[in-house]
Amino acid sequence: MNKYYKYIFILLNFILSIKTVKSIYSNSPPDFSFLESTAQTFLSYSYASYCDFDDIKNWTCPTCTHSDVEDFKIVNAVYNSTTDTQAFVGYIGNEVIVAFRGSMDIQSWITNFQFLQIDYPLFPSAKVHSGFYDSWSSVRDQVKQSIDSALTLCGVECNEIKVTGHSLGAALATLAIAEIQGWYTIPSTMYNFGSPRVGDTVFAEYFNKIQPNVIRVTYEQDLVPHVPPEGVMGYHHIPTEVYFSTNTTYKTCDDSGEDPTCSDSTVGYSIYDHLHYFGMHCCCR
Numbered sequence: 001m002n003k004y005y006k007y008i009f010i011l012l013n014f015i016l017s018i019k020t021v022k023s024i025y026s027n028s029p030p031d032f033s034f035l036e037s038t039a040q041t042f043l044s045y046s047y048a049s050y051c052d053f054d055d056i057k058n059w060t061c062p063t064c065t066h067s068d069v070e071d072f073k074i075v076n077a078v079y080n081s082t083t084d085t086q087a088f089v090g091y092i093g094n095e096v097i098v099a100f101r102g103s104m105d106i107q108s109w110i111t112n113f114q115f116l117q118i119d120y121p122l123f124p125s126a127k128v129h130s131g132f133y134d135s136w137s138s139v140r141d142q143v144k145q146s147i148d149s150a151l152t153l154c155g156v157e158c159n160e161i162k163v164t165g166h167s168l169g170a171a172l173a174t175l176a177i178a179e180i181q182g183w184y185t186i187p188s189t190m191y192n193f194g195s196p197r198v199g200d201t202v203f204a205e206y207f208n209k210i211q212p213n214v215i216r217v218t219y220e221q222d223l224v225p226h227v228p229p230e231g232v233m234g235y236h237h238i239p240t241e242v243y244f245s246t247n248t249t250y251k252t253c254d255d256s257g258e259d260p261t262c263s264d265s266t267v268g269y270s271i272y273d274h275l276h277y278f279g280m281h282c283c284c285r
């Protein structure tokens with residue numbers, strides 16, 4: 001732990017120097033406007049991913065009965081016990097939905113959070129969080145097969161793949177959509193909630209180039225969007241953030257990924273806020 005603090009101290013100075021050159025970012029915004037009702041539906045999918053595997057498989061889980069997701073057609077739930085990673089895939093109307101679960105013990109996940117990075121295999125010199133990448137990799141094949149099946153069932157009219165997740169699940173959704181957008185010809189989008197930083201500045205810029213159509217929702221004093229700290233080991237959020245300063249008041253943030261007037265303007269001390277996006281109680285309720 002001491003080693004980490006030393007790292008943080010040295011690199012905090014580095015952050016300050018990065019902030020002054022922030023205007024170098026020229027990322028693209030999504031090609032759609034943020035919709036609160038869509039976000040709430042995706043929060044329901046994200047929260048449902050925390051439910052029991054068997055109850056997700058037949059869509060009888062507590063969150064599955066929410067009116068905005070009750071008509072969803074589940075195709076598959078996937079789980080890898082080595083990494084304790086869970087996700088589900090299905091469709092509704094003309095859209096395939098992919099949702100990733102966060103940690104079942106968010107408090108200890110935050111307490112034990114490590115910053116360790118690996119080289120991102122898909123883009124030279126980009127770095128991503130090692131644990132997130134391992135978790136995503138452990139379900140990649142199952143998720144791909146499930147999306148293939150969902151696309152078949154959804155039919156020829158199927159025209160979009162939507163990816164979502166909350167907390168750790170938001171980080172996994174980010175790594176997932178970076179690859180999913182390249183697997184299929186139909187477009188993909190993501191709404192995620194309370195995401196930690198997933199990779200470094202090079203990753204964030206690469207990600208925006210291949211997939212600008214994502215909304216990263218942050219809420220009040222949620223602490224998870226503050227980890228790992230900006231600039232430490234180059235960590236940098238992907239755009240585009242939509243910051244809720246109350247349950248119902250939000251702003252679409254700038255394209256830097258680190259708009260100083262959004263979540264970055266808060267201290268970010270609250271686990272309670274992490275678990276109550278828009279006043280909806282996480283998880284599987």
Ligand SMILES: *[C@@H]1O[C@H](CO)[C@@H](O)[C@H](O)[C@H]1NC(C)=O
Nearest residue numbers: 053054055056057058059060
């Ligand atoms: C769904 O699965 C759960 C767990 O296996 C089971 O208890 C429940 O009866 C099932 N419900 C339906 C409607 O199939």
Ligand SMILES: *[C@@H]1O[C@H](CO)[C@@H](O)[C@H](O)[C@H]1NC(C)=O
Nearest residue numbers: 080081082083137138139141
């Ligand atoms: C689960 O994850 C481990 C570690 O990444 C991997 O070796 C294994 O193949 C995965 N299992 C499945 C069924 O994909």
Ligand SMILES: *[C@@H]1O[C@H](CO)[C@@H](O)[C@H](O)[C@H]1NC(C)=O
Nearest residue numbers: 220246247248276278279280
């Ligand atoms: C809105 O958020 C507050 C916490 O800031 C919470 O106490 C309240 O119940 C929420 N309201 C609704 C309608 O969800």
